[in-house]
Amino acid sequence: MVRYLLRRLASAVVTLWLLATIVFLIVSVLPGDVGRRVLGPFALKEDVARYNHQIGTDRPLIRQYLTTIRRLFTLDFGNSYQTASSVNKIIFPALFRSGKLALLAFVITIPISIAAGIFAARRQDKPSDRIVVTTGLASSSIPEFVTAAVLLSVFSVHWRLGKVFANPPDGTSVIGQFRYLIMPALAMVVAYFGYITRMSRAGVIHGLQSDYARTATMKGLSKGEVMRRHILRNALAPTITVISVQIGYLFGGIIGVEKVFNYAGLGSTMLNAVTHKDIPVLQAAVLLVGVVYMSSTLLADVLIAFLNPRVRLETTR
Numbered sequence: 612m613v614r615y616l617l618r619r620l621a622s623a624v625v626t627l628w629l630l631a632t633i634v635f636l637i638v639s640v641l642p643g644d645v646g647r648r649v650l651g652p653f654a655l656k657e658d659v660a661r662y663n664h665q666i667g668t669d670r671p672l673i674r675q676y677l678t679t680i681r682r683l684f685t686l687d688f689g690n691s692y693q694t695a696s697s698v699n700k701i702i703f704p705a706l707f708r709s710g711k712l713a714l715l716a717f718v719i720t721i722p723i724s725i726a727a728g729i730f731a732a733r734r735q736d737k738p739s740d741r742i743v744v745t746t747g748l749a750s751s752s753i754p755e756f757v758t759a760a761v762l763l764s765v766f767s768v769h770w771r772l773g774k775v776f777a778n779p780p781d782g783t784s785v786i787g788q789f790r791y792l793i794m795p796a797l798a799m800v801v802a803y804f805g806y807i808t809r810m811s812r813a814g815v816i817h818g819l820q821s822d823y824a825r826t827a828t829m830k831g832l833s834k835g836e837v838m839r840r841h842i843l844r845n846a847l848a849p850t851i852t853v854i855s856v857q858i859g860y861l862f863g864g865i866i867g868v869e870k871v872f873n874y875a876g877l878g879s880t881m882l883n884a885v886t887h888k889d890i891p892v893l894q895a896a897v898l899l900v901g902v903v904y905m906s907s908t909l910l911a912d913v914l915i916a917f918l919n920p921r922v923r924l925e926t927t928r
Contacts, residue, residue, distance in 0.1 A: 619912065623905045630901045631683045635676055638890045645692055648888050666692060679894060688895040693887045701880065702895045709876035713861040715792050716799040721854065724804050728811025735816055747805030756867025759798035763871055767794055777872035795872045799865060803857055810853045814846030844918045855911035859904025
């Protein structure tokens with residue numbers, strides 16, 4: 612396991628370097644002049660040129676690239692082109708806010724989805740199974756921002772059961788923050804319920820039809836013991852992998868939900884950085900999403916190895 616973790620950490624470092632390189636190449640070809648965007652269309656050419664020289668965008672690309680890589684490994688992302696404040700003071704609070712929202716969404720989604728998948732698998736091809744599968748397909752086919760808009764207009768505006776804006780004021784209690792975050796969290800619950808449910812259902816069905824499940828039943832174990840001690844340990848491995856992938860997506864891919872509820876998370880921060888060509892903020896945000904994604908997949912691999920002894924044996928070879 613130690614060798615396996617070291618290999619994964621080395622792979623993560625290489626992946627981060629490749630991600631930083633790709634992001635740098637993409638932002639390098641974005642149209643528009645940074646100085647012109649920041650100072651406005653009526654600024655003098657001399658002032659624009661002086662500003663570009665100050666922030667280094669007029670330097671050769673190789674020097675800008677080396678600066679980007681150095682900032683990646685020193686966690687010093689420089690200053691924002693738009694606000695001139697430290698990028699770290701912009702990015703890490705946004706990451707914390709996205710983390711709160713993602714945590715609430717997954718605390719609701721994971722137990723409900725796994726329970727629904729197990730329920731459907733144990734009633735395969737029965738009407739209750741078809742209801743769960745159809746509900747999951749319908750929920751996962753609706754874009755998050757559409758669900759968010761419906762929840763906002765119906766529950767927050769019409770019935771006033773939630774907040775229109777998801778950003779809680781400073782000093783708000785945990786219960787108070789729950790009222791602000793519940794509607795955007797529910798929009799993500801609807802989006803991810805179907806996918807996680809289908810994966811857990813498929814895994815449990817495969818486990819129920821396996822030889823080890825039949826052998827355990829013939830030994831006299833009850834259905835609950837077979838499910839708990841044998842089937843779930845193997846059936847949930849694909850579900851854990853899916854959940855780890857969705858965690859990375861939640862931190863950077865829920866821009867629509869954040870914009871509907873005016874929530875200052877990492878997704879909306881990246882969108883704002885792209886709009887204003889704020890390259891340091893954009894690079895830092897994308898790299899943080901990459902770190903979150905790789906951390907979640909690494910944690911999932913460790914958890915799968917803990918649940919499945921065969922995986923542990925493979926990793927020690």
